Amino acid sequence: MANDIEFTNMDFEEDKYSRFKLISWWDQDILKNAKIMVVGAGALGNELVKNLALLGVGNVFVFDMDKIESTNLTRSVLFRMSDVGKYKAEVISERAEEINPDVKVIPxxxxxxxxxxxxxxxxxxxxxxxxxxxxxRLSINQNCYRVNKPWIDGAIEVLNGFARVFVPGQGACYECTMTETDWMLINKRKSCALLSNEQMNEGKIPTTPTSSSVIAGIQVQEMLKLLHSERKLPILAGKGYVFNGLTHDSYVVEYQEKPDCMSHDIYPEIEEKQWSVHSESIKTVADQIKSDMGENVIVEIDRDIATNAECTCGESKVLLVPVHKLNASMLTCSKCGKQMRFNSKHTFDGTEDYSDKTFGEIGIPPLHVVKGRQGIETKYYEFTADYDLVFGKK
Ligand SMILES: [Zn+2]
Ligand SMILES: [Zn+2]
Structure with a gap:
């Protein structure tokens, strides 16, 4: 009978995940409700998102600013020749939803x-x-710690790679693992940014679809275990799984936690404010935090803002952009052509002569968090009115 057939089809649909459910600790509802952020939609990102789609992870958020080039196609299972020139994040999201319509992927x-x-x-x-x-990586690490979220880093090179898990309060973080060479390369990159854009590239690393598949697989497996936290499965917190595909001597390394590491700052409580970075100015936020905490409060942000530039010839100009976004042309003196010196700031009291600028105008992203500080007391405030702007209407 027709009714019987319909019933059978429906039953089949609902049972899509039945093989996973044979795993004793598996809870498909946990995956369905999970919110997973994927940073990077390259070789690893493709494999990560593919796995998340197959597993039925309900909410995936993919971050990448690049467009697809033909050289990406040999390592990116979700990209096609016809995608060249389109944004990676957008294509990857579309394809993941084709693999599994249960999954919502937001680029x-x-x-x-x-x-x-x-x-x-x-x-x-x-x-x-x-x-x-x-x-x-350092930026992701600091942000994850501030809001007490685990993150899983992947890296690949030729036939090798590693996956590392960082859980706030459980051993080493990414910054703890950084060597002097890592810091040297970061600082070199920063100073290069002021010279030329080409020098900002760290260099192209040879990667293969095979190593990215292995490492992304490990990353997503560790994610599965973290999501099933009640099951107390062994996780790689503060450790790395080193895959040596050339010589087969794979192993786990435990990183040393550095007591003086700057990244271990967890924000205890964040107050949600109906503020938007596009409408609140430095002054209006400072005033509201003052009425909450006291008159001598300062507003602190997590990045340095270049306020103005001065030249030895006497010329000066207003900048008001994050130091990270400065480039050589912004600092070239229009009068004499020399490179100007700049001043920067990350605390404000609302009396600055540019305090009518909104937080968006000085480079603070939507849904960000600022600190109010008075003496030893610190409070954290979120620009929660930006929620719809970032995630779309609920
Ligand atoms: Zn650390
Ligand atoms: Zn000058």
């Missing part, structure tokens, strides 16, 4: 360091990294 064409507010991290369960950039 963000954004720079992870400058454009993503802390409130985004705050709403995630786990963050997965598929990047080849130390500065971006």
């Amino acid at each position: 963000f064409v954004a720079n992870i360091i400058d454009d993503v507010g802390l409130g985004v991290y705050r709403r995630m369960d786990v963050v997965l990294g598929g990047l080849d950039n130390r500065e971006a």
Whole structure:
């Protein structure tokens, strides 16, 4: 009978995940409700998102600002020749939803360091990294710690790679693992940014679809275990799984936690304010925090803002952009052509002569968090009115 057939079809549909459910600790509902951030939509990102789609992870947020080039096609299972020139984040999201319509994938064409507010991290369960950039890793690491979220870093090179898990309060973080060479390369990159854009590239690393598949697989497996936290499965917190595909001597390394590490700052409580970075100015926020905490409060942000530039010839100009976004042309004196010196600031009291600028205008991303500080007392405030702007209408 027709009714019987319909029933059978429906039953089949609902049972799509039945093989997973044979795993004793598996809870498909946990995956369905999970919010996972994927940073980078390259070789690793493709494999990460593919796995998340197959597993039925309900809410995936993909961050990448680049467009697809033909050289990406050999390592990116979700890209096609016809996608060249389109944004990676957008194509990857479309394809993932084709693999599994149960999965909602939201693309963000954004720079992870400058454009993503802390409130985004705050709403995630786990963050997965598929990047080849130390500065971006450091930024993800700091943000994850501030809001007490685990993140899983992946890295690949030729036939090798590693996956590392960082859980606030459980051993080493990414910054703890950084060597002097890592810091040297970050600082070199920063100073290069003031010279030329070409020098900002860290260099191209040879990667293969095979190593990215292995490492992204490990990353997503660790994510599964983190999501099933009640099951107390062994996780790689503060450790790395080193895959040596050339010589087969894979192993786990435990990183040393550095007691003086600057990244272990967890924000205890974040107050949600009906503020938007596009409508609140430095002054209006300072005034509201003053009425909450007291007259001598200062507003502190997590990045340095270049306020103005001065030249030895006497010329000066207003900048008001994050130091990270400065480039050589912004600092070239229009009068004599020399490179100007700049002043920077990350605390404000609302009396600055540019305090009518909005937080958006000085480079603070939507849904971000600012600190109010008075003496030893610190409070954290989120620009929560930006929620719809970032995630779309609920
Ligand atoms: Zn650390
Ligand atoms: Zn000059």
